[in-house]
Amino acid sequence: MRRPLHRRPAAAPAAAVLAALLALTACSSPSDGGSTEAPPKAAGPTRSAAVPDRQAEAAESAGPTASATASKGPVVPDAQLKPVTGSFTEKEKKYLSGRVPVNTDPAAVLQTGQESCQRLQRTAKRDKDAAVGAIVAGDIPDAEAVITHLCTAQQPLLVTARTGFGEGTVKAPQAGTYRALTTNPACAWQALGADGKVLASGPAPGSQGPVRANVPAGAKEFTSSACYAWLPA
16 A cells, blocks of 8 residues: 655745745835835025025035024133133134133134135135125124134125125115126015105016116115125116
């Protein structure tokens, strides 16, 4: 009498199938549902996207986390403003006075100001209007203190910037002709009287080239958008 034959399970084919499934899982892409990670978000537009490329460098963020502006909280006393090695110059100490928050390295705050100087110098060498516009628009934090104490050679930029103003609303504007430091075709402005009546506006639809604004005498308010900054023409 013959004994029944007992066959072993087909282990090899099963292992091959399992390996194939694992390979497919590992190779799956976001498009076929194999990845649970969310797609990266697109970066939002920066302010420099609305102004000419020549102003992009001046509009870049400072980078370092230490604040270049005067601190609103407790600050390191002037007598304790000392670097780990070496010493600060008198001008550097004056710049740092009131700007170093407690538990912050004063050298890091100084570095922020020095980098602002470097950006101004690079931008002014290429385009002085762009450097002045960055000061007027506030893209250089605490620009007056930075220039006064750390890069005095840029004082002419600061003097020019004081004659201008940024976009937005300006109360009691001085009469005269101003030019916008941008070629953005979306730049628009209005000069309003005391009763809110529009005294002048621009630019005309479809206009090209530099934007100019004529602010008449008696204007009580000047408003603008997408114009970056203004200087006397």
